[in-house]
Amino acid sequence: xxxxxxxxxxxxxxxxxxxxxxxxxxxxEGAHLVGAAERVASPFDDAGLSAGSVVRANEPMSRLTTLxxxxxxxxxxxxxxxxxxxxxxxCCVARGLPLLVIGxxxxxxxxxxxxxxxxxxxxxAAFCGVAVEGTTVLCGSGAPLRLxxxxxxxxxxxxxxxxxxxxxxxxxALRMNAGAFGGSTFGVLQRVRYMEKGGxxxxxxxxxxxxxxxxxxxxxxxxxxxxxxxxxxxxxxAIRERMEEMRRRRxxxxxxxxxxxxxxxNTSAGAAGWLIDRAGLKGFKVGxxxxxxxxxxxxxxxxxxxxxxxxSF
Ligand SMILES: Cc1cc2nc3c(=O)[nH]c(=O)nc-3n(C[C@H](O)[C@H](O)[C@H](O)COP(=O)(O)OP(=O)(O)OC[C@H]3O[C@@H](n4cnc5c(N)ncnc54)[C@H](O)[C@@H]3O)c2cc1C
Numbered sequence: 001x002x003x004x005x006x007x008x009x010x011x012x013x014x015x016x017x018x019x020x021x022x023x024x025x026x027x028x029e030g031a032h033l034v035g036a037a038e039r040v041a042s043p044f045d046d047a048g049l050s051a052g053s054v055v056r057a058n059e060p061m062s063r064l065t066t067l068x069x070x071x072x073x074x075x076x077x078x079x080x081x082x083x084x085x086x087x088x089x090x091c092c093v094a095r096g097l098p099l100l101v102i103g104x105x106x107x108x109x110x111x112x113x114x115x116x117x118x119x120x121x122x123x124x125a126a127f128c129g130v131a132v133e134g135t136t137v138l139c140g141s142g143a144p145l146r147l148x149x150x151x152x153x154x155x156x157x158x159x160x161x162x163x164x165x166x167x168x169x170x171x172x173a174l175r176m177n178a179g180a181f182g183g184s185t186f187g188v189l190q191r192v193r194y195m196e197k198g199g200x201x202x203x204x205x206x207x208x209x210x211x212x213x214x215x216x217x218x219x220x221x222x223x224x225x226x227x228x229x230x231x232x233x234x235x236x237x238a239i240r241e242r243m244e245e246m247r248r249r250r251x252x253x254x255x256x257x258x259x260x261x262x263x264x265x266n267t268s269a270g271a272a273g274w275l276i277d278r279a280g281l282k283g284f285k286v287g288x289x290x291x292x293x294x295x296x297x298x299x300x301x302x303x304x305x306x307x308x309x310x311x312s313f
Contacts, residue, residue: 010263012109012311043075043095043118047087052080052124059119061110064102066167067260067299069289069307070110073100073119081126085223086199092118093197101223103142103172107260112307120223122171127225132157136190137229141171145178152231153239159188159231164243165250167261171224177211181246186211188229195223214265255292257300263313264297273297286312 042055049055059076062068075097079085092099098117102108122128127142132155139148145163148170152160162183166173173185174192189206196202209218264272276282276296283293285302287309292298299310 010109010260011107012111043091043097044077044088047091049077049084049087050080052126053084054078054080054124061105061108061114061119064119064121065105065108065110065260066258067105067109067305067310068258068301069112069305069310070108071112071114071307073115073117075118077118077120078123079120079126080124082201082225085120085122085195085225086201088118088120089195089197089223090199093199101171103169104144104167106167107172107176109260109307109310111311122169122223122225135231135233137188137231138226139170139229140226141169141224143170145169145173148229149243153236153243156233156236156239157231158234158239158242159183160229161239161242161246165247170227171219174224174227175216175219177214177216179214181249186216188231189227190230191228193225193227194219195225197221201225253295255294255298255300257292257302259292259298259300262295262297263299271297284313286310289313 040057042057044055054077056076057074058072060072061070064076077088079088089099091097100115100117100119102119102121122140122142124142127140128144129140130143130147130151131138132151135157137148137152137157137160145166145168149160149164152158162180163173163178166178166180168176168178172178174189176185178185179187186206191203191205192209193201193203209216262272264276266272267275269275273296276291281291282296284291288302288305289310290300290302291313292300299313301310
């Protein structure tokens, strides 16, 4: 799978080149898109992907990440169905292509040189379902955390309030063990369906995966396909009130600009934002990237920032 470098809690996507073209003809869309001016052979031609799948060449990663920086991915693919994930994974292994799975790109900093190989996002409807049965919440990997929180709230199931303001997907939340306001993904997780590098689908219980604070390395080389969570009964009104309070607190303490959330993990010496603030770095800028003046653990893109300026911090 693709290379991600852990820096605190943000994942910096490694690139093997600094800048410029990817060696693939420019801006040409793949097999499942119309209007391509020129057709480039894709690694998935003749692989048998379902009609709902999307394949594109030279996809700007700045469009796929909330920080809005980064060069192009050689290939971008959205599988239309679960069988397609297996096809893509096996195809990448057979061709020796690095594969990076992304969710909403809300915890990624992609370098200006872009990403070599294939970026896969489980964004199609087949992966984004959320169903509540009693206090059990069943989710596809691509389901936005906000929808998980809202579906649980509507069904009178508590435990998912913290997810409401986190702009990621279930897959990304499992890899990151995303959390807020005392809640965490693994705190409510029961089971996960995932695909191994060779294409085998497995299922396991939460305690098998060894999650830690803001991370679960187990999923580093896997594709999360879906998850089952468990909450507790509460009134929708009480849950909604708690979510509203969390929303107010976020609005007061988080910047509105493009960002990837908090960059550094908190330490035993104090919260990362507090330490950065004490170092006098709030508002410090490099090019169009800056340490947020609202929350010092957020690096923000003021518009047109490069990854180089963002990583120079
Ligand atoms: C404004 C803002 C506020 C935020 N607030 C919080 C917060 O309160 N708490 C918090 O924990 N985080 C927060 N974040 C960070 C981020 O939203 C979380 O880390 C989130 O879980 C990332 O999910 P994603 O789908 O965007 O994953 P991505 O950023 O796309 O990917 C993150 C990692 O997960 C991996 N991954 C993604 N999908 C899959 C999959 N299906 N299978 C295997 N691996 C996968 C990627 O390879 C990558 O290593 C915030 C970010 C922003 C921009």
